[in-house]
Amino acid sequence: MNHLIVDREPRMLPNWRDALPAAAVVSRRETVGGDGSGVGIRWCRLRTGEKLADVLPHLPVILSGYRTVILADEPSDALTLESLSVGASGCCNTHAAPEVLKQVALVVANGGLWVGQSLLQQVIGNTSRALAQRAKPAVDDPLPGLSEREQQVARLVAAGASNKEIADRLKIAERTVKAHLTAIFEKTGARDRLQLSLRINGVKL
Amino acid sequence: MNHLIVDREPRMLPNWRDALPAAAVVSRRETVGGDGSGVGIRWCRLRTGEKLADVLPHLPVILSGYRTVILADEPSDALTLESLSVGASGCCNTHAAPEVLKQVALVVANGGLWVGQSLLQQVIGNTSRALAQRAKPAVDDPLPGLSEREQQVARLVAAGASNKEIADRLKIAERTVKAHLTAIFEKTGARDRLQLSLRINGVKL
DNA sequence: TTGACAACTGTACTTTTGTTCAATAGTCAA
DNA sequence: TTGACTATTGAACAAAAGTACAGTTGTCAA
Structure with missing residues (x-):
């Protein structure tokens, strides 16, 4: 899994380094071209005051095997929805803990969307409990009685x-x-x- | 796949018959007990003027292998959200075309949620196109070049x-x-x- | 018409998978 | 201690799966 971090001023943050030690950090200009080869996740940072539209021109959203996650300095449910609507796979806090970033990477790499707890709850209401209960018998370990x-x-x-x-x-x-x-x-x-x-x-x- | 249609006045509608020929139609009272054996989909009809709370007492929502879909005479995005929040797998129009009902059955049987086009668009905005493009290469028929x-x-x-x-x-x-x-x-x-x-x-x- | 290709099949063979019968050794509870 | 269970392995065998080589038939485009 390749990780490409795109920022206005390319600089590796500590939590990024912990979560994605092998990630490459590049400036926005460098990503315009891109041969589009390989697969991975492109993390695009959105700094305070910037809007999604500000960085969009730099992002060929459909980039072969790459999926995009927005790293927002000031995340919000609205921004998350907007991110999804332009084709990103999710949106999370720029300063999220390494564990969280890893989780995001895992989910997105497997084709999932990362929308964050608050939005998820807002959208699905309290379905989560019901879903959890439903998930059990479905995923229920298919190995009962095995040593x-x-x-x-x-x-x-x-x-x-x-x-x-x-x-x-x-x-x-x-x-x-x-x-x-x-x-x-x-x-x-x-x-x-x-x-x-x-x-x-x-x-x- | 078993199909159980629960209605106040059990009567098979033509589109149901076309979509789910093997379905059993029962009244709400008959479902209260239920031995809870087998797996399948329980379609619960909500007639005009009825509210989800009216039929809820009749629905042991978690019923072993069964998933619940609300068949609403007057569906709405709000009702769909409410249905999900009480643990149902979806909500669609009572008089939906058989093709649609079949589609719903397929999705729900495989653990998906059926939320309908309008709500989906509202929630995800216009992500659908991007998702469709993403889904292709992911689900992309793993059988390229095969006769x-x-x-x-x-x-x-x-x-x-x-x-x-x-x-x-x-x-x-x-x-x-x-x-x-x-x-x-x-x-x-x-x-x-x-x-x-x-x-x-x-x-x- | 000819060449490429898909579908189909046979004989014969190797490899992998799965079973039967049999045996040794450790753990753990009654 | 004894019985039940688990883990381990061998030898031998039966059954699938998969390969190699070879051949027939039909379609379709150059």
Whole structure:
């Protein structure tokens, strides 16, 4: 994941460095061109007094694999909505804690939108609780009754690993992997590794 | 997928019949108990003049595998928000076209929320276009360059089918399925059917 | 007409996956 | 201590999955 921080005066802030140590900081002019190769997140800083329209001309919003997050010195729900409306994936505080920035990066990298707690609550009201309750049984660990070791094996299978790979990773014999898998199939009722993968990954058929 | 339509006066409307031929229509009283078994969608009709609070007591909102959609005779953005806030998965017009109802069922069955075009636009502004453009490359058919037949095979594999099952379904020899798969692996770079499944199902690793 | 390509299939083979039968060793609770 | 459970592995086998080589048929465009 590439991180590109765009600022009027390119200067790395401490919280950025902590959250995104590998990020490159560039000025707005430098980003106008951009060969548009690679994938990652482009963090665009909006300083106090600046408006989204001020930096928009510098942002080819659709930039191949890049998604845009607005880093606002003075964030607000209105600004967040505006950011989304121009195609950004979210908006958060310039001085947010590194943990928060990392969270934002994770969400955005996976195609999500970061809208912040207050706006989210405003939009969805108190749906969150209901959603949380709904999410449980849906995401409910698809590995009930599996031992610790079996869950490890199951997760690796779900990620697409072969028996050999799992054996190497867990430092056990391939034979043992098979034994665990047989037990897993027995307990879960899955027919084979592919079916198991679909269940664990929550694929709806 | 089970469909349960809850109405004050249980009577199947034509558009419901077209969209959900297998749906059961019951009165509100009958739903109070409910053994809560099975999974599906509970469509709850809200007639003209009725308020969400009028039917809420009849709805154990969290009902195991069931999700709730409000069918409103007089839908509005406000009602939709209210529906979401009490845990429903969406709100749409009682007299919506069967195609629309089917769409709603599909979205909700897969854990999505149905909020309707006008509210969506209001909330997200004109992000929709940007999102659509973003969604493409993300969801972008993971089957570029595959022939029609190869795509069929790939999709069945992604759904967990064995070669034999695919052969039966497509009425071709198992050998042919293997031939298609070999071509698919070659074109996509996938190592085996499990990897292919993960890609097509968009599983993040 | 010829060449490219998609779809389809057979025989034969290798590899991977999954099962059966069998055994050793550690933990933990009754 | 004994029984139940987990983790581990071997040998051998059965069943899928996947590959290699080869061939037929049909379509469609140059």
